[in-house]
Amino acid sequence: MTPACLKVMDALGTPLPPDLAAHVAGCEDCRALAGGFEALESIAPSGGDAGAGAPGTGLETAHRLALEELTARPRATPWWRELLVLLGVDVGVMALGLALLGRGSWVGNQAAPWVVAGVGLLILALVGAGTYLALAPQRRKVPSWGALLLGATVVAVAQLAGGTGQRMRPPPMGGLGCMASEVLLSVVPLACVLVLLCRSAFQPVRAVAAGLSAGGVSLLVIHVHCSDGTAGHLLTGHLAPWLALAGLAVLLRSRLPTRSHAP
Amino acid sequence: MRASVATETDEVLMARFCAGEAPAFDALFQRHAPAVRGYLTRLTGSPATAEDLVQLTFLSLVRSRGRFQAGSRFRPWLYAIATNAARDQLRRGHRPEELTAEGHLPVDVPAEVAGPRDVGLERAVRQALDQLPEGQRVPILLHRFEGMGFAEIADTLGLTESAVKVRAHRGYARLRELLAALREEATG
Structure with a gap:
C-alpha cells in the first residue's frame, strides 16, 4: 500500500478530495477497497449504533445481572494485587521446597557457586516476568511471544550449559525423582495461576507464560538441590517437565470457564 | 448529577465507576449496550447468542474494572471484551438450536x-x-x-x-x- 492508499483508507465513508479521488480512479487496490466498502452499504445502519433506542428484555437482563455483580463486589480490585498475591505464593513454595529438599545441605548443585547463582537468578527472572505477562492487562501482543520464547530458550540453554556433567544416580531413578519433585512442587503455583488466569480472556500466550512461571518455581528448587549435572538428566529430569507444565497450563486453561473476558 | 453523567466522556465515566459510582456504570451501559448488541449480532449471526454475549460482556466489565488502565480509551476496551466473549463462545461451541442443518452459524441477521x-x-x-x-x-x-x-x-x-x-x-x-x-x- 502506498501513502495515498493509506489516506484513501482513512477517508473511507467521507467524500474524497479531488486528489484522492483521482488516485482511486487509477489504483486497482483502492478501487477494490472502495468497492468492498460500498458493497456493505446495503446492510449498514445509518448510524454507528445499530439497535439504539431498543432496550429489549435481553439488555434489561444484562443490566440487572451487572448491577447484581456490582452490589456483590462494590470495590474494584486492581490487577497488580493479584500479581503480588501470586508472586507471594511462588516465593512461599520456593522457600518450602528448598527447606524440605535441602535438609542437611541447602545447595546440592555441584557447579561453581556463581554458575548456580546465575542460572538461579535467570530462572527467578523468568518466574517474575512470566507471572507479569500472564496477569497484566495487555494492549499489544506483538512482543509477548517473542519475549517468552527468548526467555525460555535462555533459561534452558543456561541450565544445560551450567551442568557439571557429573552423574550421581543411575539415569531412570535420578530423572524420575527430579521429575516427580518438580511436578509436585508446581501443583500449588499452577493451580493459583490458573484461577487468576480465568479472570481475563483466554490467550494461549498468557497460559504458556503462566505455565513456564509456575513450573519455574520448582525448576529453581530442583536446580539448587539436584547434584546430578549430566545433560541427559537436565533435559529429561528438569527441562522436559518444565516445558510439559507449560503445555498443561494451556490445555487446562482452554478447558476452564472464563470468568471475565477482559483483555 | 444526571446531567453531568450524560455529558461526561466514557473515560471519565469509567474512572468514576471504578471509584465506586454506580450511576456512572448505568450511563456507560445506556450509551453502549445497544451498539455492542448490534456488533455481536453481526459477529455471531445470531441475536440470541448476541443477547447472551452482551450479558457476559457487561458482567466482565464489572468484574474486571480493576484491569482498565487509566489513560486508555474505553470503547476499544469494551469492544475487546465483546470480541473475546464471542471468540470464547465460538471456541467452546454453540447452542445446537442456533446452528443450521449443516452445523454452521446462521447467516441471516434480522433487519x-x-x-x-x-x-x-x-x-x-x-x-x-x-x-x-x-x-x-x-x-x-x-x-x-x-x-x-x-x-x-x-x-x-x-x-x-x-x-x-x-x-x-x-x-x-x-x-x-x-x-x-x-x-x-x-x-x-
Missing part, C-alpha cells in the same frame, strides 16, 4: 432498519461477509458498522494500526471479489 430494501442483495452481502476469515471480518465490522477509526480497532484487537489496515484492506478487496462471484452465480 435493524425498517424500510424498502433489496433482500437478495443483502443476503449476498451477508454471505460474502460471512465467508471472510475472522481476522478480516472483525476489523471490517468495527470499521464499517461501529464507525471506529483504525487506531481504535488496533487498540481493540491488540494489533498495530498498520496490521489492522492491511487486514481491513484485504477484507474489503476480498469482499468485492466474493460479491462479484455471487453475482455471476446469480446471473449465470
Whole structure:
C-alpha cells in the first residue's frame, strides 16, 4: 500500500478530495477497497449504533445481572494485587521446597557457586516476568511471544550449559525423582495461576507464560538441590517437565470457564 | 448529577465507576449496550447468542474494572471484551438450536432498519461477509458498522494500526471479489 492508499483508507465513508479521488480512479487496490466498502452499504445502519433506542428484555437482563455483580463486589480490585498475591505464593513454595529438599545441605548443585547463582537468578527472572505477562492487562501482543520464547530458550540453554556433567544416580531413578519433585512442587503455583488466569480472556500466550512461571518455581528448587549435572538428566529430569507444565497450563486453561473476558 | 453523567466522556465515566459510582456504570451501559448488541449480532449471526454475549460482556466489565488502565480509551476496551466473549463462545461451541442443518452459524441477521430494501442483495452481502476469515471480518465490522477509526480497532484487537489496515484492506478487496462471484452465480 502506498501513502495515498493509506489516506484513501482513512477517508473511507467521507467524500474524497479531488486528489484522492483521482488516485482511486487509477489504483486497482483502492478501487477494490472502495468497492468492498460500498458493497456493505446495503446492510449498514445509518448510524454507528445499530439497535439504539431498543432496550429489549435481553439488555434489561444484562443490566440487572451487572448491577447484581456490582452490589456483590462494590470495590474494584486492581490487577497488580493479584500479581503480588501470586508472586507471594511462588516465593512461599520456593522457600518450602528448598527447606524440605535441602535438609542437611541447602545447595546440592555441584557447579561453581556463581554458575548456580546465575542460572538461579535467570530462572527467578523468568518466574517474575512470566507471572507479569500472564496477569497484566495487555494492549499489544506483538512482543509477548517473542519475549517468552527468548526467555525460555535462555533459561534452558543456561541450565544445560551450567551442568557439571557429573552423574550421581543411575539415569531412570535420578530423572524420575527430579521429575516427580518438580511436578509436585508446581501443583500449588499452577493451580493459583490458573484461577487468576480465568479472570481475563483466554490467550494461549498468557497460559504458556503462566505455565513456564509456575513450573519455574520448582525448576529453581530442583536446580539448587539436584547434584546430578549430566545433560541427559537436565533435559529429561528438569527441562522436559518444565516445558510439559507449560503445555498443561494451556490445555487446562482452554478447558476452564472464563470468568471475565477482559483483555 | 444526571446531567453531568450524560455529558461526561466514557473515560471519565469509567474512572468514576471504578471509584465506586454506580450511576456512572448505568450511563456507560445506556450509551453502549445497544451498539455492542448490534456488533455481536453481526459477529455471531445470531441475536440470541448476541443477547447472551452482551450479558457476559457487561458482567466482565464489572468484574474486571480493576484491569482498565487509566489513560486508555474505553470503547476499544469494551469492544475487546465483546470480541473475546464471542471468540470464547465460538471456541467452546454453540447452542445446537442456533446452528443450521449443516452445523454452521446462521447467516441471516434480522433487519435493524425498517424500510424498502433489496433482500437478495443483502443476503449476498451477508454471505460474502460471512465467508471472510475472522481476522478480516472483525476489523471490517468495527470499521464499517461501529464507525471506529483504525487506531481504535488496533487498540481493540491488540494489533498495530498498520496490521489492522492491511487486514481491513484485504477484507474489503476480498469482499468485492466474493460479491462479484455471487453475482455471476446469480446471473449465470
